[in-house]
Amino acid sequence: MSAEITGACPRQTNDSACPAQDSPQDSPGSLEGMSVVTLDDMSTTNILDILDRAAYIDHHRREVSHTCDGRVLATLFYEPSTRTRLSFETAMLRLGGKVIGFAGAQLASVTKGESISDTLKTVSNYADVVAIRHPKEGAALVAAQASRVPVINAGDGGHMHPTQTLADLATLRSRFGRITHLTVGLCGDLTFGRTVHSLIETLCRFGDVHFVLISPEELTTPQYVLDRIDSTPSCSYTETRDLSEVIGDLDVLYMTRVQKERFFNEDDYLRLRDTYILDESKLSLSKPDMAVLHPLPRVNEIAVEVDDDPRAAYFEQVRNGMLVRMALESMVVGDELEGYEPTRSGPPSGPACAQSGKAAI
């Protein structure tokens, strides 16, 4: 896995490499034609604009239902998925567009030995936007470089999952009215959980978050993610093995599944998979307004009894996931939402602004 697998990538022609970009922090700009490999590919103003649009869409379903008439989304899913693929697809269908694609590499020409680049050079002639999920870190970047149309990373190995982070941020904002000034606990598989890496990276850009990293010794947070926190003056972290000891301090508890598919050894997975189980008795130690998030699917990490607790926010995340994907898909293809008036302009609010309390979230 590489921390270097980042970088903006605008719409590509088939034979050009992804050129060096100005820092997205310096150029709020439009997302039209842009690929999204990580959220570092866009400014913080863009991120907030996506959240604003998602909230608008939620209350203007009919008005936005023809936004992407005539557009085609291709979903290329080389790894299993329920929510993410259906959410990307539903998003385009609800905007008036159509969907093509495959779910499961065994159904695609990859089984005949086709490269990701060749698949993208082909599919990007058919579609206006592509969502790709792949087990290898960096696959989405390779896809973006080969594609004529914007590519959205729907998860590349243990690296990043930017649209899940947008869903997480939308959920935090609807619960707390902010995405800063929070103590955020992340619990479970912090080594391989790409949603955790994406979320930390992005929260650091807004600043003012204390992370409590709760994991077994074998599944701690990768150094490149810790470095990101360390290089953000307004953010900090502590690491612990004990959920009960820290749960009372948290505003947010982000539970994750132990990523079975990324283990080399089945015995290790079996030993670690049930390390943390959030049940009502543990939850009773938390603040009454703590929010429990989980990107889903859950295995055993959250007892079903927790679903009815007002602190459970994971099915809200699912709903927000579709809304943020509607916003993002329409933006990268360059279609405006009917009736939506953007309220954000001017320089984006990077971590420096967040530190000085200027980030308008």
Ligand code: NCD
């Ligand atoms: C996550 C993923 O695929 O990384 N799921 C999702 O997209 N909502 C989390 C997981 O699989 O554990």
